[in-house]
Amino acid sequence: MAGHSDSSSSEKKSSEAMNDVPTFSTENMQNNMKVIYYSRTFMSIIGGVIAGILGFTGFMGFIFYFLVMAITSIGLIAKAKFSVHLYFDSWNRIILDGFMGGLMSFVLFWTFAYDIVHIF
């Protein structure tokens, strides 16, 4: 890809040909997937602690979780400079991937922070 110089981006360009035959470099794709996974896990942990400290209960907490996930997605898309197709093969990946895994960590840290701050 002549003309582009990515100095220190953590996401690598994974699709080369923009023609009828899209080709993907698997190694870069996997690296990008890992980046998404780490970001989501980290954000869900932080989000859980925040939700617990602020005292969200019940439904509000889950809405907060979706909010945090949406912020993460937007952050990832912004990092990919809004041209998602260069880095991933479909929209769903960057938006939905790692959703459920993050949920458990979120609930754990939410319960933890909520208990420590409010109940005890």
Added chain:
Amino acid sequence: MAEDLVLDTAIRDWVLIPLSVVMVLIGILRYFVSKLMRSFQVPDPKIVKEGQVIVRARNLRGAANFIPPKSFRSRRVYFSNEENGLLFVPKGQAQNAQAQMFSDPNMAMDMMKKNLSMIIPQTLTFAWVNFFFSGFVAAKIPFPLTQRFRSMLQNGIDLSTVDVSYVSSRSWYFLNLFGLRGLFSLILGEENAMDDTQQMMQMGGFGFDPSKSLTAEKDGLDIVQHEWALPKFEHRAEAVLKKLVS
């Protein structure tokens, strides 16, 4: 009836935090132990050869569009030829591989070791939690659950009027079990922490696979429709160069 129970600070200090800390430490310990115990088994050359053949066939399938049609077809025939194609396994041999797999004591021992190293810490910790931390309310989960969860979550608490949100330490253990997976993947790098048994089976069952995966690869290779992408690349190179020059 959501009156707030006031729980003793001592519970927080001596139950919640130690339990979480212990689980994190056990996870780290297990990670290192599994790294140390990875016994180096001498790979059987025949199995390795078959594995490499599968990798080659897969590469061929993936990159089929970059080579001219004729060479792709000749490669495909080389692989799936009836007489001496590499991927063609006559029915008799297929059964053999599986039987050999099962009767090989080394492999079985390895798989058992891996499975056990996963199950034993969980069982031990669960027994420890049950023994020491039962019979009182440990935590309050911030969201309401239905009454059906009561028996599962409020295991040691024998009052039926307590809100279902107040749970016993057993459920705190389970919550930790699932929630710390994400944390482990961050600390220990690359999802190493909660290797599910599936992954273990996959690694242990490498000898199982040859006959089945060979036929699977052969079928996959037969299905591929070849569409040569290179002519378009010339146009693309031209476009890129034009952009550069102008």
